Amino acid sequence: MTASSSLELVQVRDVTLQYKTPDHLVTATYKVSCTVEQGDRYVILGPSGCGKSTLLKAVGGFIKPVGGTIVVNGREVREPGPDRMMVFQEFEQLMPWKTVLQNVMFPMQATGKYWKSETRERALAAIDKVNLTKFKDVYPHMLSGGMKMRVAIARAMALEPDVLLMDEPFAALDALTRRKMQEELLALWDQLRFTVLFVTHSIEEAIVVGSRILILSPHPGRVRAELEAGDLSYADLDSPAFGALAKRIHTLLFEAPAPGTSSEGARPLAAAS
Amino acid sequence: MSVTHTLSPASTPAPAKPKAPRPRADFECALADASGIGEVQRRLSLPERLANNDAVRRAAVLVLLLVIWEVYARWADNPLLFPTFSLTLETFLHDLLDGTLIDRTRTSLYPLALGYAGGIALAALFTSLAVSSRIGADILTTLTAMFNPLPAIAVLPLALIWFGLGVPSLVFVIIHSVLWAVSLSTLTGFRSVPETLRLSGRNCGLKGVRYVALILIPAAFPAILAGLKIGWAFAWRTLVAAELVFGVSSRSGGLGWYIFEARAELDTPKVFAGLFTVILIGLLVESVIFRVIEAKTVQKWGMQR
Ligand SMILES: Nc1ncnc2c1ncn2[C@@H]1O[C@H](COP(=O)(O)OP(=O)(O)OP(=O)(O)O)[C@@H](O)[C@H]1O
Ligand SMILES: [Mg+2]
Numbered sequence A: 001m002t003a004s005s006s007l008e009l010v011q012v013r014d015v016t017l018q019y020k021t022p023d024h025l026v027t028a029t030y031k032v033s034c035t036v037e038q039g040d041r042y043v044i045l046g047p048s049g050c051g052k053s054t055l056l057k058a059v060g061g062f063i064k065p066v067g068g069t070i071v072v073n074g075r076e077v078r079e080p081g082p083d084r085m086m087v088f089q090e091f092e093q094l095m096p097w098k099t100v101l102q103n104v105m106f107p108m109q110a111t112g113k114y115w116k117s118e119t120r121e122r123a124l125a126a127i128d129k130v131n132l133t134k135f136k137d138v139y140p141h142m143l144s145g146g147m148k149m150r151v152a153i154a155r156a157m158a159l160e161p162d163v164l165l166m167d168e169p170f171a172a173l174d175a176l177t178r179r180k181m182q183e184e185l186l187a188l189w190d191q192l193r194f195t196v197l198f199v200t201h202s203i204e205e206a207i208v209v210g211s212r213i214l215i216l217s218p219h220p221g222r223v224r225a226e227l228e229a230g231d232l233s234y235a236d237l238d239s240p241a242f243g244a245l246a247k248r249i250h251t252l253l254f255e256a257p258a259p260g261t262s263s264e265g266a267r268p269l270a271a272a273s
Numbered sequence B: 001m002s003v004t005h006t007l008s009p010a011s012t013p014a015p016a017k018p019k020a021p022r023p024r025a026d027f028e029c030a031l032a033d034a035s036g037i038g039e040v041q042r043r044l045s046l047p048e049r050l051a052n053n054d055a056v057r058r059a060a061v062l063v064l065l066l067v068i069w070e071v072y073a074r075w076a077d078n079p080l081l082f083p084t085f086s087l088t089l090e091t092f093l094h095d096l097l098d099g100t101l102i103d104r105t106r107t108s109l110y111p112l113a114l115g116y117a118g119g120i121a122l123a124a125l126f127t128s129l130a131v132s133s134r135i136g137a138d139i140l141t142t143l144t145a146m147f148n149p150l151p152a153i154a155v156l157p158l159a160l161i162w163f164g165l166g167v168p169s170l171v172f173v174i175i176h177s178v179l180w181a182v183s184l185s186t187l188t189g190f191r192s193v194p195e196t197l198r199l200s201g202r203n204c205g206l207k208g209v210r211y212v213a214l215i216l217i218p219a220a221f222p223a224i225l226a227g228l229k230i231g232w233a234f235a236w237r238t239l240v241a242a243e244l245v246f247g248v249s250s251r252s253g254g255l256g257w258y259i260f261e262a263r264a265e266l267d268t269p270k271v272f273a274g275l276f277t278v279i280l281i282g283l284l285v286e287s288v289i290f291r292v293i294e295a296k297t298v299q300k301w302g303m304q305r
Helices: A052-060 A100-111 A116-129 A145-158 A175-192 A203-209 A240-254 A268-272 B046-052 B054-076 B085-097 B100-132 B134-147 B152-163 B167-191 B195-203 B208-219 B221-246 B255-264 B268-296
Strands: A008-021 A024-037 A041-045 A067-072 A084-087 A163-167 A195-200 A212-216 A223-228
Touching: A008 A052, A008 A195, A024 A052, A024 A067, A024 A195, A024 A212, A024 A223, A041 A052, A041 A203, A052 A067, A052 A084, A052 A163, A052 A195, A052 B195, A084 A145, A084 B195, A100 A116, A100 A145, A116 A145, A145 A163, A145 A175, A175 A203, A195 A203, A203 A240, A212 A240, A223 A240, B046 B054, B054 B085, B085 B100, B085 B268, B100 B134, B100 B167, B100 B208, B100 B221, B100 B255, B100 B268, B134 B167, B152 B167, B152 B221, B167 B221, B195 B208, B208 B221, B221 B255, B221 B268, B255 B268
Parallel strands: A041 A195, A041 A212, A084 A163, A163 A195
Antiparallel strands: A008 A024, A008 A067, A212 A223
């Protein structure tokens, strides 16, 4: 791989992703490029069905690109691995035969990344962070959808991966819990400065959670823009800056660009090379 | 197809909200006092608990059947064709106490255990091959499609030619009856494991044997258990049938032989006692062993109601 700035953790270059079904070939994303730097809270924003989940799964190593390359930490992604823990969009990612605590401990045990004595403590701390201590010995079928999501988040965070991949992790939560989880994520980031790729289709969430926002076009997903989110938070919800950014994103998302005119920031690699 | 329904463009004016059918006055009120609920949690009374217990209800059905049997047999009054329950029980207890039945059962259980274990081991091997390669899956599906409908008793003559009279032939037919049923349901179970669960297993870096053992098998456990139950029923049935055809092996036969012998002697109560034992063992395994496994696994995990 080309020697690049050590800050660049994830490099996605001209990645085209396709699904082959018995009678269709669906192109989910087309020639997507982006660069995620160490410590980024990188948000992927786009309308439903534009290939956000697919792109995230490709970074996770679950789907092979038909074109282009994905490099994480200087190595090309070829298969899934615990250095890229993913929180999936669907609920049934927890193992129904394990309790909450066992579910959170499982990746640590499977990868052997931590000492045996350490896994339990780390798992308990992670469960406490998502406020599920009361439910630690309960089986997943007794949890609500939002609670399952929080377990999945705790499980991924406890492993401290190089990149955390989160696919609409807060979409199933009620407004209050969502806000709390967003704040918790930011507080945790402040503490640990991990790198996270975060998929959402809420503009507000993108601005509040993200440090950088990648905007994808409707299906098939192509890069429309990449913006700096700045330090806007819920406190600035009524500020003109927040409104202006939200409006700008909205326009980029839903107004068709004139053909041929690529928008600003769509080629971040040009600056990197 | 609209892909933007989650966020409708603000640039187009939203259509007016339709009017409510009949406007009513708003109200807010204090919460009802919950302390008046009284008992929030109460232990059910003994009759209620008994009626909720599967074992008790099933035992009641059993007792009813036995009473009907006894009454009918007394009314028919023909011990040669249809002995009463009490006579059957007497014969059963007699043969149980003098050790004949225990001996026969032990003779039967030996090839049964061998065959059942062998069938499961082979099924594990086949399904492992089937999940790890496409050609393996093709081979297994073709074989199961071919052999699953073939009654085990139909391959007995072949087994007799290959292995002669004795335990190996029995084990062979039992393996045949277990293998395909268990493989089929295990493979179906593996295939119906949710995609997200598979992905999250692979995310932890699991591959090969560890992936199958730690993710696929527990996730497919309801189907696997169902397969084991069907396999057990097939094996037990096949064994008794084979022994009936077989007649005597070496010194002593199994339960099937016990029944066959009794028929030859026109000792109908003994035939009934033999059948009774077959049913009893089947019932014991089904409703004690498998029930306990079920309660401790799939039911506790909420994977089966
Ligand atoms: N397993 C699959 N087989 C075939 N096509 C698929 C599959 N999964 C997704 N697709 C298609 O790929 C495209 C992108 O899907 P994807 O799940 O990545 O969308 P998304 O951006 O995550 O949407 P959402 O916001 O609703 O989750 C869609 O058009 C979808 O129809
Ligand atoms: Mg998605």
